[in-house]
Amino acid sequence: MTKKIQIEHVSKIFGPKPKSVIPMIKDGMSKAEILKKTNHTVGVYDASMEINEGEIFVIMGLSGSGKSTLIRCFNLLNKPTDGAIKVDGEDIVKYSGSELNHFRQNKIAMVFQHFGLFNHRTILGNVEYGLEIKDVPKEERQKIAQKNIDLVGLKGYGDKYPDELSGGMQQRVGLARALANDPDILLMDEPFSALDPLIRRDMQLELLDIQDRLKKTIIFITHDVNEAFKLGDRVAVMKDGKVEQVGTPEEIIEAPANDYISDFIRDIDRSKILQAEHVMTKPNALVSMKDGLNVAVKEMRENGISSVFVVDRGRHLKGIVTIDAAINGIKQKKTLADVLDTNITKASKDEYVSDIIPKALESKFPLAVVNEENKLEGLILRVHVLSGLVAEDIEESKEYHGYYQEKKTEE
Amino acid sequence: MGIFPNIQSNLGDYVSDFVDFLDTTLDPLFDLIFFISSRIINGIEGLLLILPWWVFIFLIFLLGWYIKSVSSGILYGAFIFVIGTFGLWEEMMMTISIVLSAVIICLLIGIPLGILMSFSKGFSTIMRPILDAMQTMPSFVYLIPAIFFFGLGNVSAIFATLIYALPPVIRLTELAIRGVDPEVIESAQSFGSSRLQMLKKVQLPQALPTIMAGVNQTTMMALAMVVIASMVGAQGLGEQVLISINRIDIALGFEAGISIVFLAIIIDRVTGGIADKFQKHRGAK
Secondary structure, X not given: OOEEEEEEEEEXXXXXXXXXXXXXXXXXXXXXXXXXXXXOEEEEEEEEEEEEOOOEEEEEOOOOOOHHHHHHHHOOOOOOOEEEEEEOOEEHHHOOHHHHHHHHHHOEEEEOOOOOOOOOOOHHHXXXXXXHHOOOOHHHHHHHHHHHXXXXXXXXXXXXXXXXXXXXXXXXXXXXXXXXXXXXXXXXXXXXXXXXXXXXXXXXXXXXXXXHHHOOEEEEEEOOHHHHHHHOOEEEEEEOOEEEEEEOHHHXXXXXXXXXHHHHOOOOOHHHOOEHHHHOEOOOOEEEOOOOHHHHHHHHHHHOOOEEEEEOOOOEEEEEEEHHHHHHHHHOOOOHHHHOEOOOOEEOOOOEHHHHHHHHHHOOOOEEEEOOOOEEEEEEOHHHHHHHHOOOOOOOOHHHHHHHOOOOOOO | OOOOOOOOOOHHHHHHHHHHHHHHHOHHHHHHHHHHHHHHHHHHHHHHHHOOHHHHHHHHHHHHHHHOOHHHHHHHHHHHHHHHXXXXXXXXXXXXXXXXXXXXXXXXXXXXXXXXXHHOHHHHHHHHHHHHHHHHOOHHHHHHHHHHHHOOOHHHHHHHHHHHHHHHHHHHHHHHHXXXXXXXXXXXXXXXXXXXXXXXXXXXXXXXXXXXXXXXXXXXXXXXXXXXXXXXXXXXHHHHHHHXXXXXXXXXXXXXXXXXXXXXXXXXXXXXXXXXXXXXHHOOO
16 A cells, blocks of 8 residues: 655644744643643644555544544644655645645645535535636536536535525535546545534545545544544544544554543444454364264263364355254264254344344354355354343353364364 | 913914825816816716606615615615605705715725735824824814815715725724734635735624724715815805804704705615624624
């Protein structure tokens, strides 16, 4: 993956003499100390990160954490006090006025929290604004604007004024206006925060949909953990102007860098982030088709479990056999294939836990996690599903214990 | 008893000398201003007087209709008709042309000054006390230098009116441009607008409703000043009021006075209505 944007030690300080504070930041003084000593506010404190081309990079933090200040550094609405911002390898902080305008006109566009629409212009007039600034001929720019209005689902609203539209529709205009310039990078400053929850969910899905088609590099600001983890390919968590952790949502959930972040993600709906592969365990007790019933019973006894998955030579899932069925089978001189129960509930590795929960409740056996070729990857017990939903390690139950025994049974 | 000691300052004399100095050194400039102003007034008056009386009343009716409603149009037309019946038709036209000229010049000077003040804090700090002084100084005081520079007549009236009526449009232009939603400014910046594009395409259109409120105030103040300015020879309705005072002529005083009230109502409603029309899609923010 190519690096689109590199942020290197960027700091933004507000106050009469911002440059004078930079040495203190290099010495590692805290934001509060600097405020007390020099009366300067540190908006962004020595932030460094890399953003890949084509990803949705979410910057998450509570209000006052500096996330809005940071996103405004990407198009120099805020000029960083120190540090470098490299877009495609060029340091934009060093740009002259006309270079900056050229950069803003062609490479980057922004969507604002309260939409920032020009309410004296029609929707079409708003969407074509960026092109008008670049002196694109009227006919051409209106064609492009119309195309983008259609793209965000506002066909037929071109000659309306912003105040005639609902909040959700206004933000669609904001999005269309940003897209009309065909920028590589899209900055979105809490774009859905001002919308009500239902509209917000629609807009999130639509953004993902548009991103699928257009493949922009999107930098997205939010204070909502669920939104961050739903949209973000990678997420940066900010606090007091500092970047506390950068990682994929799974990485952050599984290994929060500090107490602040664990606290932050406590009330997240984990079932919508974690996938089957995060909660499954590797099956240690397995029975091969050729092993027969006696081996199956022995496996279950040794592991203290009441059922075991049966696979063939290539680890393809064949079915499950319970201890009762196996013992009855031995008495009646049946083979393993005869007593095999093929009625197994399966899940794929990338299925979300929220979708697995109902399956787990219905199934009387553990869930089998298989790949496209029906090869067994792991298994999920009900207790695993639940463990995915709470942050702390779960107590080991007997059932759980059984599957964790270090007993190699594979051939 | 508290008697102030015999210390004298001659500030007034200095100002008087300064005005003398201006009059002699800047004479060509004042001649130019005189020439331009009188051309504007005469042009507008000539234009208004070419119109047959019923066409003018009909135009006022249309204006009222367009801006407010049919009934307002009829009312304004009736006002003008009544003024005509007082025998003050030409005086009214003269007053309208002085007010219009003064307002046009006010806007030409005031709006750019307001824009400059909104861009530069320093300039704004310097201008503010000057504007305060212009507004609070009794308006009669302006009449004296006006006579000095331009002699008796309509141009002096315009000069005095200008000083008195200029502050609101300057102030409200500054206020309006500073008051544009910062997020809208940011969004215009984020598209790479130049300073001029920003002003032309975003700041001025966004500020227009507030600027129009300033235009409305300036116009009303200009109308008020026109009466006072009759003391330096402004013609029109104000002159009639002045004559009626000298002759203690209640009938003429009332007719001229009520005519000014009618004009004030029409001008106020019309400029206010234009401001409302601009407001339409820019309301909420």
